[in-house]
Amino acid sequence: MAVVLATLARGGAVVMQEVFEPDETLRLLEAERCTVFFAWPHQAEALIAHPRFRAARLVLRKGVGANTKWAAALYPPDHHAVGTYGMTETLPLCTAWPWDAPLALRAASHGPPVGGKEIRIVDPESGRTLPAGREGEIYVRGPTLFAHYYRHPPAECFDAEGFFHTGDLGQLDERGALHFLGRLKDVIKTAGVNVAAAEVEAALLAHPAVGAAHVVGVPDPARGENVAAFVVAKSAVAAEELLAHCRARLSSYKVPRHLWLRREDELPEKPSGKVDKAALRAEAARLVRAGGDRPATPPARRG
Numbered sequence: 001m002a003v004v005l006a007t008l009a010r011g012g013a014v015v016m017q018e019v020f021e022p023d024e025t026l027r028l029l030e031a032e033r034c035t036v037f038f039a040w041p042h043q044a045e046a047l048i049a050h051p052r053f054r055a056a057r058l059v060l061r062k063g064v065g066a067n068t069k070w071a072a073a074l075y076p077p078d079h080h081a082v083g084t085y086g087m088t089e090t091l092p093l094c095t096a097w098p099w100d101a102p103l104a105l106r107a108a109s110h111g112p113p114v115g116g117k118e119i120r121i122v123d124p125e126s127g128r129t130l131p132a133g134r135e136g137e138i139y140v141r142g143p144t145l146f147a148h149y150y151r152h153p154p155a156e157c158f159d160a161e162g163f164f165h166t167g168d169l170g171q172l173d174e175r176g177a178l179h180f181l182g183r184l185k186d187v188i189k190t191a192g193v194n195v196a197a198a199e200v201e202a203a204l205l206a207h208p209a210v211g212a213a214h215v216v217g218v219p220d221p222a223r224g225e226n227v228a229a230f231v232v233a234k235s236a237v238a239a240e241e242l243l244a245h246c247r248a249r250l251s252s253y254k255v256p257r258h259l260w261l262r263r264e265d266e267l268p269e270k271p272s273g274k275v276d277k278a279a280l281r282a283e284a285a286r287l288v289r290a291g292g293d294r295p296a297t298p299p300a301r302r303g
Helices: 004-009 022-031 041-049 197-205 239-247 277-289
Strands: 084-086 093-096 118-122 136-141 164-172 178-183 187-190 193-196 210-220 224-233 258-261
Touching (some): 041 210, 187 210, 197 224, 197 239, 258 277
Antiparallel strands (some): 084 093, 210 224
């Protein structure tokens, strides 16, 4: 809907890959003179990290990710990329800034509701609707939502008011724009306090040597959970340096208690290409149980 049909409806051409491969992506972007970019964040990061990226002659003008740290590398300063939020069930976008909105807005959030959508932020425990500035579960209602999950009646997919409970964590600002903070299951409960994995990931990504960061909770008998991080570095960096970086930017309870450096090809992926956080949580628990909870340097690549 957001990529193929919207592009064809405006008379544009769609360039796709059956399997994402950064070198081929760069070749296609150059050869086809693509002006709009749509990909998962980890794919954009892999593209920018490619050795040939700086020499590539790209003409991208629009796309997603205006509110990401990689937007400045992928798009020119006067780009029209936007911040968006959506999922398959919402077909597809719930929120987005118009392409011609000021960059300060497009880069600051995921935008206000679009296409007749309604957004609520709800306390996941009490079910109470929360005001602007408060974090809670994102509820969505609107004319383009899916009918229901396969073999599940609509009553199991929507509440009595017709809202779909996304399972995502977010908040609305004073403009009514959404700030997506991550999956609810990615909220780590440590010593009675909630920590959004996305906030810790953002702090790690602010370090110039970090290419990707994936934060999960790992069981702890005293605290319930501890914050753990798997980090892919773009250049040489010590794990202790990354932890010091986090201590300077985060409250002490948000700083990872476990941090492992990994190569990108060592991270487990879902069939969609997204990093499999469930698998990372299991790996973190296994490493801690085995006593391998000290920050580790990734092994040298063989061959």
